[in-house]
Amino acid sequence: MHDPYSGGDDLSPATLARRLSAGLLDLALLLVLGGVLVVVGLSRGSGALVALGCASLVVVSVAQWVAHGWTGSTLGRRAVGIRTLDVESRTPIGLLRVLLRGAVIAAGVLALGVGLLVVLVSPAFDRTGRRRGWQDLAARDEVLDVRGARRPVIVPARARRAEPDPAPPQPAARRPVTVPGWAVAEPGKDGTALLDLLLDEARPAALVLAPLSQQRSGPDVDTRAIPVVRQVGLSYGLAPELELTRPAGPRADLLAAPAPTTAVDRAAAEIELGDGRRVTIARTALVGRNPASDAEVQLVRVVDPARSVSKTHLQIGVEPGGVWVADRGSTNGTVVTLPDGAQVVCRVDQQVRLRVGSTVTFGDCSLRLVRSPGQDRQDPVA
Numbered sequence: 385m386h387d388p389y390s391g392g393d394d395l396s397p398a399t400l401a402r403r404l405s406a407g408l409l410d411l412a413l414l415l416v417l418g419g420v421l422v423v424v425g426l427s428r429g430s431g432a433l434v435a436l437g438c439a440s441l442v443v444v445s446v447a448q449w450v451a452h453g454w455t456g457s458t459l460g461r462r463a464v465g466i467r468t469l470d471v472e473s474r475t476p477i478g479l480l481r482v483l484l485r486g487a488v489i490a491a492g493v494l495a496l497g498v499g500l501l502v503v504l505v506s507p508a509f510d511r512t513g514r515r516r517g518w519q520d521l522a523a524r525d526e527v528l529d530v531r532g533a534r535r536p537v538i539v540p541a542r543a544r545r546a547e548p549d550p551a552p553p554q555p556a557a558r559r560p561v562t563v564p565g566w567a568v569a570e571p572g573k574d575g576t577a578l579l580d581l582l583l584d585e586a587r588p589a590a591l592v593l594a595p596l597s598q599q600r601s602g603p604d605v606d607t608r609a610i611p612v613v614r615q616v617g618l619s620y621g622l623a624p625e626l627e628l629t630r631p632a633g634p635r636a637d638l639l640a641a642p643a644p645t646t647a648v649d650r651a652a653a654e655i656e657l658g659d660g661r662r663v664t665i666a667r668t669a670l671v672g673r674n675p676a677s678d679a680e681v682q683l684v685r686v687v688d689p690a691r692s693v694s695k696t697h698l699q700i701g702v703e704p705g706g707v708w709v710a711d712r713g714s715t716n717g718t719v720v721t722l723p724d725g726a727q728v729v730c731r732v733d734q735q736v737r738l739r740v741g742s743t744v745t746f747g748d749c750s751l752r753l754v755r756s757p758g759q760d761r762q763d764p765v766a
């Protein structure tokens with residue numbers, strides 16, 4: 385019941401038309417199974433039919449409520465191919481949060497009936513593009529289109545060939561290649577070439593990233609694998625006089641004194657904010673003008689008198705394989721500038737991996753990655 389939905393990372397938000405269609409189908413189901421008996425019983429003066437119709441309404445409503453909380457879909461939602469899932473973990477939201485969604489919709493009904501229409505169309509006014517209405521924000525959920533969901537194909541730890549090799553392999557002459565969990569073949573496509581490439585131990589080991597968390601809505605971008613290419617023309621957000629400057633050559637007469645690091649420090653990352661403050665991040669941090677979260681995460685507040693930074697603007701994650709940053713649906717967006725000047729615009733909930741020395745610009749503020757896990761500080765020499 386609480387397993388993460390396997391296709392949650394590749395799903396798109398459900399359209400307003402599909403959400404309204406699912407609600408109408410659920411309402412029609414209530415009318416057919418219970419409402420008709422109530423109307424017929426009232427017209428004929430039969431108390432038995434009225435009682436049977438009311439009992440049918442209660443049974444259908446409870447069944448729909450339980451299905452919505454445990455599986456994320458009612459009969460109407462299953463018919464149109466949408467599901468209600470937690471915005472972070474992509475799991476069903478449970479019975480209590482389904483009741484909270486219903487309470488928000490019921491509050492709209494009490495507002496002279498006009499509030500109901502406003503609540504139902506509120507997903508169309510979501511500025512993040514995720515189409516989350518007032519009821520979704522209250523219950524911390526997201527309605528997703530699951531028609532194109534794909535189930536992952538499990539890659540075995542060791543593949544057996546049809547015929548054994550005539551000679552045993554030489555351990556000293558080969559390097560094993562680790563197959564990451566996300567390297568899977570898509571159903572309906574020929575994945576033989578992909579698996580042969582990944583499981584060929586004769587090839588040199590390539591870069592293998594640590595598996596990313598499933599609490600995201602878009603694929604991650606690893607900027608460490610982007611080749612260093614000199615940009616032509618002006619970069620986004622850079623002044624012309626800065627673009628025309630060139631870094632000075634190394635000076636052999638100046639040596640930077642290495643700062644002492646402990647085992648705890650080497651397992652964390654360090655960032656430098658635009659105002660000169662340095663912050664050590666051990667696992668997860670939320671950065672913004674006034675970030676807040678119910679989870680136990682690190683909160684980093686920045687000073688922004690112009691209010692160009694959202695309250696919870698971006699998220700920083702620290703893993704053994706490196707550091708990533710993701711925009712949290714901010715108003716002014718997030719841009720990552722690599723050490724060579726190339727830039728990556730962060731989409732909402734898309735994890736962008738950082739190199740040491742990368743600068744993240746958000747609103748009128750910025751931060752720079754000084755150190756990744758397992759590395760010493762890399763401060764520029766004046």
